Amino acid sequence: MSRDREQGTPVRARVCPGGPLLLRGADEVVDADGRAHEVTRPVVAVCLCGATGRAPWCDGTHARIRGAAPGRS
Numbered sequence: 391m392s393r394d395r396e397q398g399t400p401v402r403a404r405v406c407p408g409g410p411l412l413l414r415g416a417d418e419v420v421d422a423d424g425r426a427h428e429v430t431r432p433v434v435a436v437c438l439c440g441a442t443g444r445a446p447w448c449d450g451t452h453a454r455i456r457g458a459a460p461g462r463s
C-alpha cells in the first residue's frame with residue numbers, strides 16, 4: 391500500500407489523450423516486466439505510447455510520433 395493511501399489520500403490517475411498517464415500521490419510504479427520504480431515526485435507521467443526512451447516514464451516522444459503520423463500536420 392502506498393504511503394499516501396495509508397494516510398488516507400487516494401492515488402489519482404488521469405489519462406492524457408495521445409500522451410501519458412498522470413499519477414498523483416503514487417509511491418511506486420510497476421512496469422510490464424514486473425520491476426518496481428520508486429516515485430519521488432508528487433505527480434509523474436507514465437508512458438502509454440511505448441516509445442519512451444526512459445520507461446516507464448514519459449519523455450515526450452509521444453508528441454513527436456503524433457506529429458509524424460500520416461494525415462497530421
Ligand code: FES
Binds near residue numbers: 410
Ligand atoms: S506517452 Fe509520452 S513518451 Fe510515451
